[in-house]
Amino acid sequence: SAVISQKPSRDICxxxxxxxxxxxxxxxxxxxxxxRQQPGQSLTLIATANQGSEAxxxxxxxxxxxxxxxxxxxxxxxxxxxxSPEDSSIYLCSVTILAGGAEQYFGPGTRxxxx
Amino acid sequence: AxxxxxxxxxxxVVEKEDVTLDxxxxxRDTTYYLFWYKxxxxxELVFLIRRNSFDEQNEISGRYSWNFQKSTSSxxxxxxxxxxxxxxVYFCALNRIPGAGSYQLTFGKGTKLSVIP
Numbered sequence: 001s002a003v004i005s006q007k008p009s010r011d012i013c014x015x016x017x018x019x020x021x022x023x024x025x026x027x028x029x030x031x032x033x034x035x036r037q038q039p040g041q042s043l044t045l046i047a048t049a050n051q052g053s054e055a056x057x058x059x060x061x062x063x064x065x066x067x068x069x070x071x072x073x074x075x076x077x078x079x080x081x082x083x084s085p086e087d088s089s090i091y092l093c094s095v096t097i098l099a100g101g102a103e104q105y106f107g108p109g110t111r112x113x114x115x
Numbered sequence: 116a117x118x119x120x121x122x123x124x125x126x127x128v129v130e131k132e133d134v135t136l137d138x139x140x141x142x143r144d145t146t147y148y149l150f151w152y153k154x155x156x157x158x159e160l161v162f163l164i165r166r167n168s169f170d171e172q173n174e175i176s177g178r179y180s181w182n183f184q185k186s187t188s189s190x191x192x193x194x195x196x197x198x199x200x201x202x203x204v205y206f207c208a209l210n211r212i213p214g215a216g217s218y219q220l221t222f223g224k225g226t227k228l229s230v231i232p
Contacts, residue, residue, distance in 0.1 A: 001162075042206065042222045042223065042224045042225055043160075043206070043220070043222045045219045045220070094220075102148045102165065102210050102211075103162050104162075104210075106161075107159070108157075108158065109158045109160075111158065
């Protein structure tokens with residue numbers, strides 16, 4: 001498995017501002033992902049964070065709104081840009097270690113409230 | 116397209132009762148993985164189990180057991196002698212075998228389990 005930390009754990013932000021969420025893993029992993037969980041809902045994949053190249057976004061998510069970086073094998077950031085109340089969600093980072101199987105391990109999440 | 120259905124939105128049981136959480140999935144892949152995750156009120160997602168599509172053996176881990184039936188596309192989760200600490204939202208999920216393309220986990224909508232003391 002992997003130990004994953006996220007910063008911040010929660011934040012309250014004003015409409016129109018941006019927030020960058022950090023994800024740090026204690027070991028090198030192959031894949032890193034960012035998910036969104038809206039209140040009372042299931043998880044939806046935002047994008048796959050690719051090391052050294054642009055992230056791969058899922059349908060409905062765009063780079064301008066959710067820019068992602070992954071400078072190395074253990075760290076990634078997700079920025080939620082120009083926030084609106086609809087962006088209030090839990091944002092979760094996850095990783096997979098291919099050698100160990102396909103399971104994804106999740107960080108503790110960042111609980112974002114936009115006012 | 117892949118789809119996971121958890122028909123039970125919320126379940127309440129009294130402590131020490133057994134409870135089964137249902138999961139039905141759809142996929143065109145012949146090989147895939149199935150998962151269960153637990154999300155307690157604190158919010159983190161805890162990995163519980165992974166099953167390969169080619170391994171239909173049931174699995175038991177303490178009070179937890181999983182029944183995988185490929186013929187009915189179901190992967191049900193039973194908690195025996197439930198405890199208050201089992202109260203959480205449980206998600207069933209589906210993924211392709213690594214190397215088969217997208218690594219996207221397809222999640223069900225989750226079942227909220229409340230265990231009443």
